[in-house]
Amino acid sequence: MFSKLMRQTVKQLLTGSKGIVLQNKYPEMNDLRLNEIGLYLHVPFCRSPCMYCPYFKEKYDRRKTIPYKDAVFEEIKFYQSLLKGKKITSFYIGGGTPTTLINNGLEDIIKKIYTTFDVKCSVSTETHPNDINIKTVDVLRGNKVENVSMGVETFSDRFLRILGRPYNGKKAKESVKTLVENGFSCVNIDIMFGLPNQSIHDVEGDIKTALELGVDQISAYPIFTFPHTQLKDIVKEKGYHLSGILERRNMLKRIEKLCYDAGMRRTSVWAFTKKGVKKYSSVTIPHYLGLGAGAGSLIPGYFFINVFNVEEYIRYLNKYHKPPVALTIDFNEREEMIHWLYWRIYETRIYKKDFNELFKKDFDETFGKIFLLLQLLGMAEDKSDRIVM
Numbered sequence: 127m128f129s130k131l132m133r134q135t136v137k138q139l140l141t142g143s144k145g146i147v148l149q150n151k152y153p154e155m156n157d158l159r160l161n162e163i164g165l166y167l168h169v170p171f172c173r174s175p176c177m178y179c180p181y182f183k184e185k186y187d188r189r190k191t192i193p194y195k196d197a198v199f200e201e202i203k204f205y206q207s208l209l210k211g212k213k214i215t216s217f218y219i220g221g222g223t224p225t226t227l228i229n230n231g232l233e234d235i236i237k238k239i240y241t242t243f244d245v246k247c248s249v250s251t252e253t254h255p256n257d258i259n260i261k262t263v264d265v266l267r268g269n270k271v272e273n274v275s276m277g278v279e280t281f282s283d284r285f286l287r288i289l290g291r292p293y294n295g296k297k298a299k300e301s302v303k304t305l306v307e308n309g310f311s312c313v314n315i316d317i318m319f320g321l322p323n324q325s326i327h328d329v330e331g332d333i334k335t336a337l338e339l340g341v342d343q344i345s346a347y348p349i350f351t352f353p354h355t356q357l358k359d360i361v362k363e364k365g366y367h368l369s370g371i372l373e374r375r376n377m378l379k380r381i382e383k384l385c386y387d388a389g390m391r392r393t394s395v396w397a398f399t400k401k402g403v404k405k406y407s408s409v410t411i412p413h414y415l416g417l418g419a420g421a422g423s424l425i426p427g428y429f430f431i432n433v434f435n436v437e438e439y440i441r442y443l444n445k446y447h448k449p450p451v452a453l454t455i456d457f458n459e460r461e462e463m464i465h466w467l468y469w470r471i472y473e474t475r476i477y478k479k480d481f482n483e484l485f486k487k488d489f490d491e492t493f494g495k496i497f498l499l500l501q502l503l504g505m506a507e508d509k510s511d512r513i514v515m
């Protein structure tokens with residue numbers, strides 16, 4: 127009750143509004159008032175959906191892939207005039223599992239995006255250990271993919287079995303090796319900790335393996351029991367132990383030490399990146415347009431989300447030739463600032479100059495009092511040009 131009240135108070139202090147209103151309306155998209163923007167492509171297919179996963183995905187069905195690609199083409203066509211003269215400075219493909227579309231439309235979509243828009247960057251994509259081999263890596267490298275992020279989760283056969291992941295530790299290592307040896311600018315792998323019955327020693331084993339394999343970045347997340355996933359029921363049914371907050375904190379400290387000892391730096395709450403490597407991140411730019419079923423977009427004035435259902439997404443685009451927006455939220459300038467700030471806090475660093483340039487406002491005048499309070503609470507440090515969390 128008290129924490130809920132605190133959360134509401136902080137939210138009101140930051141946003142100056144009482145809450146977010148979801149609306150079933152189409153955002154106005156006549157003029158973006160931007161010179162540059164990011165693109166996000168959502169590929170909602172997974173070959174083997176995981177029981178702990180909260181993301182929107184559908185079981186991979188080859189028959190849906192080409193109609194899906196054609197619908198994305200329609201969406202690209204819709205945005206062509208809106209993005210005329212704008213630079214695309216970030217292009218990220220997420221899912222689901224984007225690489226399920228290799229040889230099934232992914233290359234065509236990437237090419238279409240490069241030939242339609244003024245893309246000034248390479249591609250970053252998520253992938254899965256079972257999708258990686260020399261041939262698929264060649265396809266990715268041949269289609270401007272420079273940064274990859276693979277959900278390994280653990281190298282241990284025992285924990286992979288508990289999680290129901292459809293590969294073993296040997297395959298996970300082979301896939302990581304294939305990525306590391308094939309010239310990507312950044313290879314990130316996701317490792318989960320706090321798995322059912324997992325000890326700190328087990329976590330240590332995963333991180334050491336990742337470091338030995340030479341990955342550029344490790345994103346280490348605690349497993350979360352989201353309400354609408356099966357994980358909670360399975361833990362209860364099998365009598366597994368799930369680590370509490372203190373155990374998880376100790377695990378994270380151990381991960382932190384291993385990564386720092388290996389010469390990595392912290393680049394977000396959960397990520398550690400090799401020195402000299404540009405961090406892999408999906409949130410590099412304040413405004414972006416999302417393509418695909420369930421994709422979100424943030425443009426000046428609005429945040430909106432496409433319909434999640436793949437068939438509905440395809441049907442709507444074929445019929446109306448415009449994105450099937452399911453929900454829209456009016457975003458005022460203050461809310462845009464908070465959104466920007468949220469991701470910078472996630473990255474553990476806020477560069478005041480970036481804020482001043484983006485919003486044409488002074489960071490200290492806008493958020494100075496809040497960060498003074500956070501400093502007094504020992505949660506932030508003001509280093510004049512930047513805030514370090």
Ligand code: SF4
Nearest residue numbers: 172175176179221222
């Ligand atoms: S492969 Fe990734 S996106 Fe797909 S269900 Fe598993 S965790 Fe979720």
